[in-house]
Amino acid sequence: MLNKLTAIIRKDTALRFEGRSELLFFLILPLIFTFLIGGGLPAAGGGGDNRLLVPVADEDGSPRSAALLAALADGDVVRPEAMSRAEAEALLADEDAAAALIIPAGFGAALSADGLAAGQEAAVTLLVSPTSNVAPAIEGEVNRAVSALARPLLVARNATEGVAAVRPFADETARAAFFAAALAAAEAEAAPPARVVTEVAAGGNAYDQRAQASAGQLITWVFIPLLGASGLFVYERLMGTLRRLLTTPTRKSTFLLGAIGSQYLAALAQMAILVLFGVLVMRVPWGRDPVALIVVLATFGLAGVALGTALGTFVKTEGQASNLSIMLGMAMALLGGAWWPMELFPAGLQQIVRVLPTTWAMSALTDITMRGQGVADILPEAGVLLAFAAAFFLVGLWRFRYE
Amino acid sequence: MTPPILTAKDLRKKFGDFEAVKGISFSVLRGEIFSLLGPNGAGKTTTINMLSCLLPPTSGTAEIAGHAIPGDTLAVRRAIGVVPQEIALYDSLSARQNLEFWGRLYDMRGQELTQRIDEVLDQVGLADRAKDKVKTFSGGMKRRINIAAGLLHKPQLLFMDEPTVGIDPQSRRRILDMVRELRDGGMTVLYTTHYMEEAEELSDRVGIIDQGRLIALGTQAELTRVVGEQETLRLHLAEEAGVALAGVNGTAGAPATMSADGSVALFSGLPGVLRASAVDHQIVVNVADAGAALPAVVGRANTAGLHVRSVDIEQPNLEAVFLHLTGRGLRD
Ligand SMILES: Nc1ncnc2c1ncn2[C@@H]1O[C@H](COP(=O)(O)OP(=O)(O)OP(=O)(O)O)[C@@H](O)[C@H]1O
């Protein structure tokens, strides 16, 4: 039986990749789409910068504002980029950035010894996008940087004032010298400054375009060929080979297992390649929980191949099979959130699309990559995918005819 | 007597209300070529399909190499090889890839399979095209690979369903020679055809099948005896026989008419003429002695104004048997 199974799988694979065009759908298109939709290569240096872009308009231009910028750039959350206020606002308006930071003129002066002494207030403005769900993370990070910058200054000012209250300084020079010394001490004390570690990776809900593209394109391009498998049944019927198969000492179950198995194996191989591409080129964190990933991909593949088998019992020509698989595959991928995050869908639609296997697969894959969830978290999705597979296989078996 | 390798008992097949096979019984003896001869739609393929367990019989049973139909499906299939009427190959795979696949489905593998594929490719004369895709083959070459795929596992009994339909004379010659070689090598062959010449040339025994019934069965000598010691004069006409007859004048005793079943009255009354019937562009006249009857038959045709292009004299053949039994030609 193993000999026959491998024969069927080899035959199907040879048939499938006989024309170059299959490679286009199997590998080339998915890689191109993943690359383009994911926004191309990750920025050079440091192996990819996934931090949130925050345009910064530094209208102050003082050492203090520069220090604030540096402190922000030093963190893990945001990637500050200096530009004019107009440019920053434009980026925000276009939703290319979730927030823009304005450092007004006078920021540095307010934080100078005199400014501090005079009780001036140093303020920055953070403009946030109303639709963004990552703005709070940016706000927290800016707060952290501002207070890290201000705290030593406050300590130094308070120390200087405390000393002056007990014994006034001889002159301004002496006062400045003391302030500088106190500041240096405070800064030394503050290093490393106490900071809120905002782990986007583990706790956050940060949206990651590359992860979305990698998962979404994987679902789309694995699903379409699996549905296209329906065409193989049509081909076997038209070529008369299905009848001939049944004059050989081969059980129906062996034939079906081989036909389905070859599609499934090809899908698994394709998924492995696309995941590797995601990890190596797009720097998508596919590998956070390999077991969870394998469970999701394995169940998703089963649901797809089962649907292809069921379809194969309905279509009459190879042309029908290929058109139907592309249309249906695309529609299910789009509605399943593979091309745009589900969060952008109207609430009602979000409920409706739960009848699609692609929705569940996409949700599970983004749980793994973006939200860092594990096996236990994706089990419900995997269960639903298995149920889809069982239902589609039943339809296929019930309708399967050799004629 | 040689034991039968196949015995069919009252096989019937209904498609809805239509009964395509109406109770067929026959045996095929080990080592013989047995032909099922019959016109289009006679039920040849349906019979083969039941015997290869592709279609369940509506009723009746069969036994092949000791295995029962219905029942021992897998054992029956292991004993038989099938060359289907319609070419059943993967046209985008090479000849060798096809044979490898079909061989594995018969549990062959490795060195044994490779050697056997080489052997079979040689046998069908396509060793040099092994690596080419089947879709680049001519009709005759496809037919030959179609046969090769049924031979790989050296079946005890080979079903060949009209393996020469629609191909050039050379390929046909080659296939007919091959069938005889297979038989000489010990294989039993059940061959179906609607070509009388093929059945005559190949068969040890023939079953004549018409409208789902086996209407005659035996060696050619046995079958032709059915028609008696008669011979045949075949008059070839320029036009379709019915049209030609309509344009000529008969006599009172022998009108130039043709009845619904094709029998022709023009030659009645001539000494030695048993019957005459129209088939396509021919009038077939059954006579007791061809040499004696020829002048009178040709004379009557000339008198009537029938334009005869040529005349063949034939010894009793299966066509005559079919005509005798059904009143129709094999290819109407
Ligand atoms: N699946 C089917 N459904 C309905 N009728 C069928 C089916 N298969 C065959 N028939 C009918 O049964 C009759 C016998 O068909 P079959 O194919 O056995 O003839 P055949 O002798 O092989 O003819 P040919 O020489 O044309 O191949 C035909 O009238 C055909 O139309």
Ligand SMILES: [Mg+2]
């Ligand atoms: Mg037939």
